[in-house]
Amino acid sequence: MGLLARDLNSGMWIGFDSMKRVYAKEEVCIGCRLCEVACVVEHSVSKNPVKAFKGIKPRPVPRNYVDEGGPLSFSVNCRHCDEPLCVAVCIAGAMTKDEASGVVKHNAEKCAGCWSCIMACPYGVVRVEQGKNRVVKCDLCDGRDTPACVQACPNRALVFEDR
Amino acid sequence: MNYVIIGNGAAAVGAVEGIRRTDKENPVTLVSHEPYRAYGRPLISNLLSGKIKEADIYLRAENFYEVRGVRPLLGKRATGIDLEKKRVFLEDGEAVAFDRLLIATGGIPFVPPIKGKDGSGVYTFTTLDDANKLAARVDKMKKAVVVGGGLIGLKAAEGLNDRGVKVTVVELADRILSSAFDRQAGDIIERRLREVGLEIILNDSVAEIVRVRGRVKGVILKSGERVESSDVVLAIGVVPNKAIVEGTRIITNRGVLTDEYMETNVPGVYAAGDVVEPTDLLLGQRRVTPIWPNAYIQGRCAGMNMAGERKSYGGSIPMNSIEFYGVPTVSIGVSNPPDASYEVRTSGDPAENVYRKMVIKDDRLVGAVLVGRIEKAGVLTGLIADRVDVGAFKDELLEGDFGFVRMPVETRKRILAAVR
Numbered sequence: 001m002g003l004l005a006r007d008l009n010s011g012m013w014i015g016f017d018s019m020k021r022v023y024a025k026e027e028v029c030i031g032c033r034l035c036e037v038a039c040v041v042e043h044s045v046s047k048n049p050v051k052a053f054k055g056i057k058p059r060p061v062p063r064n065y066v067d068e069g070g071p072l073s074f075s076v077n078c079r080h081c082d083e084p085l086c087v088a089v090c091i092a093g094a095m096t097k098d099e100a101s102g103v104v105k106h107n108a109e110k111c112a113g114c115w116s117c118i119m120a121c122p123y124g125v126v127r128v129e130q131g132k133n134r135v136v137k138c139d140l141c142d143g144r145d146t147p148a149c150v151q152a153c154p155n156r157a158l159v160f161e162d163r
Numbered sequence: 164m165n166y167v168i169i170g171n172g173a174a175a176v177g178a179v180e181g182i183r184r185t186d187k188e189n190p191v192t193l194v195s196h197e198p199y200r201a202y203g204r205p206l207i208s209n210l211l212s213g214k215i216k217e218a219d220i221y222l223r224a225e226n227f228y229e230v231r232g233v234r235p236l237l238g239k240r241a242t243g244i245d246l247e248k249k250r251v252f253l254e255d256g257e258a259v260a261f262d263r264l265l266i267a268t269g270g271i272p273f274v275p276p277i278k279g280k281d282g283s284g285v286y287t288f289t290t291l292d293d294a295n296k297l298a299a300r301v302d303k304m305k306k307a308v309v310v311g312g313g314l315i316g317l318k319a320a321e322g323l324n325d326r327g328v329k330v331t332v333v334e335l336a337d338r339i340l341s342s343a344f345d346r347q348a349g350d351i352i353e354r355r356l357r358e359v360g361l362e363i364i365l366n367d368s369v370a371e372i373v374r375v376r377g378r379v380k381g382v383i384l385k386s387g388e389r390v391e392s393s394d395v396v397l398a399i400g401v402v403p404n405k406a407i408v409e410g411t412r413i414i415t416n417r418g419v420l421t422d423e424y425m426e427t428n429v430p431g432v433y434a435a436g437d438v439v440e441p442t443d444l445l446l447g448q449r450r451v452t453p454i455w456p457n458a459y460i461q462g463r464c465a466g467m468n469m470a471g472e473r474k475s476y477g478g479s480i481p482m483n484s485i486e487f488y489g490v491p492t493v494s495i496g497v498s499n500p501p502d503a504s505y506e507v508r509t510s511g512d513p514a515e516n517v518y519r520k521m522v523i524k525d526d527r528l529v530g531a532v533l534v535g536r537i538e539k540a541g542v543l544t545g546l547i548a549d550r551v552d553v554g555a556f557k558d559e560l561l562e563g564d565f566g567f568v569r570m571p572v573e574t575r576k577r578i579l580a581a582v583r
Contacts, residue, residue, distance in 0.1 A: 122545025
């Protein structure tokens with residue numbers, strides 16, 4: 001993403017999507033929520049699962065969520081949209097789309113806690129940071145080749161690929 | 164190719180970013196009578212209350228205009244447009260040539276002809292200057308009357324209350340937040356606001372602002388009641404600020420009219436944001452919906468089209484996200500259905516400040532109101548915008564944790580596979 005190319009037929013500029021994203025396979029998800037654990041640990045200071053969950057109150061919120069009902073479960077992850085609505089509606093300028101990487105980033109310092117992004121995101125993946133007047137969202141584990149949630153999945157129900 | 168943008172709010176920023184998606188070269192000139200960089204207008208209540216500092220209100224980095232190749236003419240008012248010669252005139256006499264023009268002049272506060280409104284002690288609340296004026300006065304303010312119990316009025320009231328001012332809100336309707344929210348949601352918020360000390364008067368309006376030797380001493384209501392106050396904030400709402408196109412051949416109704424590409428009837432002249440009267444996606448008719456998300460999205464869409472892309476603006480969905488003293492609320496689409504053809508379902512516990520309402524028509528979700536629990540609200544917004552058939556999971560919509568798992572497999576897979 002961030003790249004644009006001219007469509008040879010119309011001469012129009014078109015978005016040129018070349019970004020890896022996290023997709024879930026509900027058929028093989030076992031609902032273990034290790035993806036959520038891995039996310040919290042990755043974004044913790046300690047990088048230790050016990051300290052990350054028990055040492056911080058209120059408990060940190062993962063940036064993905066496992067939607068679960070009966071035998072069905074799957075993780076829902078930020079799509080890092082080409083035209084992200086969370087960025088469009090942000091009144092504080094806290095949400096941005098990185099033009100080089102395509103990652104939709106959130107600047108916690110700027111967040112005003114207005115919840116406009118929660119209202120707008122069609123995937124429901126922007127979440128309130130418990131106990132704080134701000135949101136958290138997926139950063140695709142900035143600096144990692146494979147996001148922690150994908151790496152942690154024991155049944156390959158999460159894939160990181162360019163579709 | 165010269166781009167000119169009149170305005171510097173959400174729509175204008177959206178337009179700059181929309182233009183620069185594809186056109187990295189041609190000059191953009193942006194004119195605004197406000198002498199500030201673009202700021203998050205709804206944040207003025209946070210500024211008034213002291214939750215944020217002025218440095219935190221700006222929407223983009225300080226070098227935004229420079230990086231995007233925009234020449235900002237800030238603090239200069241555009242006074243007229245010559246559509247034939249393609250010039251925008253500024254108050255200092257400068258004429259700015261354009262090939263593509265965007266009118267993004269926003270809204271202006273609606274000020275009713277109340278006796279005594281002119282003079283010191285009476286304010287509006289839509290700009291950074293308004294907020295700073297109120298903030299500078301707040302220590303000497305004994306008691307304030309806020310006229311209007313909608314979003315702007317209540318946010319002004321909250322800001323003043325947070326600064327220790329005793330506030331009375333006067334609302335003409337029989338409930339607060341009557342346009343964006345429904346009665347139950349309004350009642351919950353009203354109760355919460357009374358708990359924190361606001362006085363709210365419904366079914367009444369201000370007939371006169373009483374002045375003694377020029378100073379505001381209070382207001383007299385239509386009912387005859389008198390409310391003491393040292394200051395009055397007029398916050399009834401905003402109307403399209405379309406003065407600059409009046410007398411031109413640009414067609415207006417209540418706001419400026421555009422096609423789905425945000426272009427007016429004059430080729431090369433676009434309009435976006437609160438100045439526009441766009442088509443309401445759900446009602447299928449034109450309706451002024453002065454809200455931030457629509458302004459940015461319209462501006463971005465206009466900018467893309469100004470630069471030669473072909474992007475349709477789907478239509479507006481009214482939506483508001485607003486929190487009052489720990490009670491978050493969201494309203495999307497039709498919150499008050501106009502007739503019995505709409506199916507209404509509710510859940511929650513209003514006594515616990517939790518409430519959820521779904522408005523459905525022909526198996527399509529057309530409106531939602533959420534109070535207390537707002538997580539995943541955007542999933543509902545997506546269902547509304549995409550006109551998804553919700554016939555198979557109407558009851559599930561009322562669950563506080565409603566999500567994709569409760570949708571039929573084809574529906575959820577279609578949504579989750581897509582990248583917007």
